[in-house]
Amino acid sequence: LLGCARELARETGARTEALLVGHDVERHVATLTAYGADRVYLADDPRLTLYDTELYAAVAARVIEEHRPYAVLVPSTIMGRDLAARVAARLGLGLTGDCIGLEVDSEGRLIQLKPAFGGNIVAPILSRTMPQMTTVRPGVLAAVAPDWSVEADVRRVSLHELPEPRVRVLESVTDVSAAGAGLEHARVIVAVGKGVGGPENISVVRELAEVLGAPLGATRDVVDLGWLPRQHQIGLSGKSVAPDLYIAVAVRGPFNHTVGIKKAGTVVAINNSARAPIFRAADFGIVGDYAEIVPALAKALRERRGESGR
Numbered sequence: 001l002l003g004c005a006r007e008l009a010r011e012t013g014a015r016t017e018a019l020l021v022g023h024d025v026e027r028h029v030a031t032l033t034a035y036g037a038d039r040v041y042l043a044d045d046p047r048l049t050l051y052d053t054e055l056y057a058a059v060a061a062r063v064i065e066e067h068r069p070y071a072v073l074v075p076s077t078i079m080g081r082d083l084a085a086r087v088a089a090r091l092g093l094g095l096t097g098d099c100i101g102l103e104v105d106s107e108g109r110l111i112q113l114k115p116a117f118g119g120n121i122v123a124p125i126l127s128r129t130m131p132q133m134t135t136v137r138p139g140v141l142a143a144v145a146p147d148w149s150v151e152a153d154v155r156r157v158s159l160h161e162l163p164e165p166r167v168r169v170l171e172s173v174t175d176v177s178a179a180g181a182g183l184e185h186a187r188v189i190v191a192v193g194k195g196v197g198g199p200e201n202i203s204v205v206r207e208l209a210e211v212l213g214a215p216l217g218a219t220r221d222v223v224d225l226g227w228l229p230r231q232h233q234i235g236l237s238g239k240s241v242a243p244d245l246y247i248a249v250a251v252r253g254p255f256n257h258t259v260g261i262k263k264a265g266t267v268v269a270i271n272n273s274a275r276a277p278i279f280r281a282a283d284f285g286i287v288g289d290y291a292e293i294v295p296a297l298a299k300a301l302r303e304r305r306g307e308s309g310r
Contacts, residue, residue, distance in 0.1 A: 001136055002036035003144030004102055005073055011104040014070045015039060019157075021059050023049040029154055034146035041067075043157040050172075051079050052165050057086040063157060064091060069131045071110050073102070076135035084135045094127045096134040100240065100259070110134075115236050115259055139184040139240035140263060183215050183234065188245045189264075191217035191234060192227075195250030195271065196290060199227040204291060205249045208298040211305075217241070219257050235260040250290045253278025270294065 002018065009016045018037035020028055022044065029040050043059045060083065064072060074084040076098045088095035100122065101113035110132040116123040127133070183189060190209040192202055202216075209216045217239075218232040234241055236256040242263035249270050251257065258281040261267060269282035270290050279285045286293055 001073055001075055001141060002032065004136070004141050005071075006036040006144070008071065008102060008104060008110070009038075012070055012108055017041065017067070017069065019043065019060060019063055021048055021056055023047075026154075029152050030148070031146070033150050033152040034148045035144060039153045039155060041155050041157050043159060045159050045162065047162060047165055050169050052167055053082055053086055054167070055162060055165055056083055057090060058163055059157060059159070060087045061090045064131065071132040071134070074133070074135045076137045080135055084133065088133050092129065093131065093133045094129045096125045096127065099125075099134050099136050100140045100262075102134065102136065115256075137240045139242050139260075142242075142263070183217055183232070183239050183241050186215050186241065186243050188212050188214040188247075189217045189234075189241055189243045190214050190247045190249065191219070191251055192222060192249050193219045193251030193253075193271075194221040194225070195252065197250075199225075201291070202227060204294050208247070208249070208294050208301075211298045211301045212245075212247075214243075214247075217246075219251055248278050248282070249294055251278050252276050253281060 002016065006016045008014070015038045016036050017039045018032045019041045020032060020043065023046050025044060026042060029042065032040050041063050048055060064087065074080045081097065084095055084097070096112040096114055099112045099114050103111040103113070105111050109126055112125040112127070112134045113122050114125055190205060190212060192205045196202060196205060206216055216228065216232055217234045218228045220233055220235055220237060222228055223230050223233045233239065234257065236259050238260060240260045240263070244265040245268070246261050246264040246266070247268045247270070251269065251271065253269065254277050258278070261281065266284070267282045268284045268286070269276070269278040270286045270288070270293050271278060272287065272289050274287045
């Protein structure tokens with residue numbers, strides 16, 4: 001996201017700035033600078049240790065009002081979507097959510113690219129309010145190489161008027177079903193589609209994923225049926241991913257799924273129907289029964305890795 005912001009700043013003659021909020025987070029300043037931030041606004045306070053929508057929105061709104069940036073880019077994560085909506089409402093700004101790309105037109109306006117009509121088209125959105133504000137889906141932008149030689153320019157944000165928190169966290173519990181949380185950063189992903197026939201058959205695909213050390217992705221149909229948790233969903237209403245290798249097993253592959261794998265390197269599709277849409281997005285396709293192909297592929301990979309005894 002910082003790399004994208006830097007490109008937009010270069011085209012508009014602006015500066016790339018980042019807002020860092022939390023407690024004892026100054027160690028992250030160097031990372032933000034290395035990845036493209038010309039300046040970092042640091043809001044550090046014990047009351048900001050845990051994410052609190054009201055407090056974080058108050059900080060972000062104050063910084064935006066004071067510095068009036070050209071655009072505000074927020075990651076379209078669970079917290080990012082929550083925060084961006086609250087800040088936009090507080091400042092009376094338009095907000096384009098879940099964009100998959102950003103461009104600057106000849107008039108210097110920010111073109112926000114967003115899937116529409118069930119993912120059948122990508123619509124360009126223009127904002128009428130300034131600053132222009134958008135959330136960007138993780139996994140759709142190319143990562144930039146960091147430059148650790150850049151010296152950080154840090155400006156501390158005054159928090160003397162920060163409101164007292166009205167929410168108190170009593171307990172924090174890790175969700176053991178969040179196994180798909182690392183999909184956005186995975187180099188290899190194995191995805192399962194409804195074509196496997198039922199949740200009892202997912203173990204066959206999971207075996208291949210384990211051999212490759214890959215997380216398990218899923219289509220919307222699979223998560224809607226409750227076969228896998230929502231965190232595994234890839235596509236228009238799920239996650240966008242950019243692995244080096246994406247293996248789609250029994251995935252039909254309509255546009256609302258393949259829009260989530262546009263940045264994938266090599267796509268391999270395994271499907272028993274040669275007319276499945278997934279083959280249009282695939283670099284390699286195997287037409288056949290996944291129940292025969294996937295175990296054979298997993299076995300061959302194990303043998304190649306010298307794990308035939310397992």
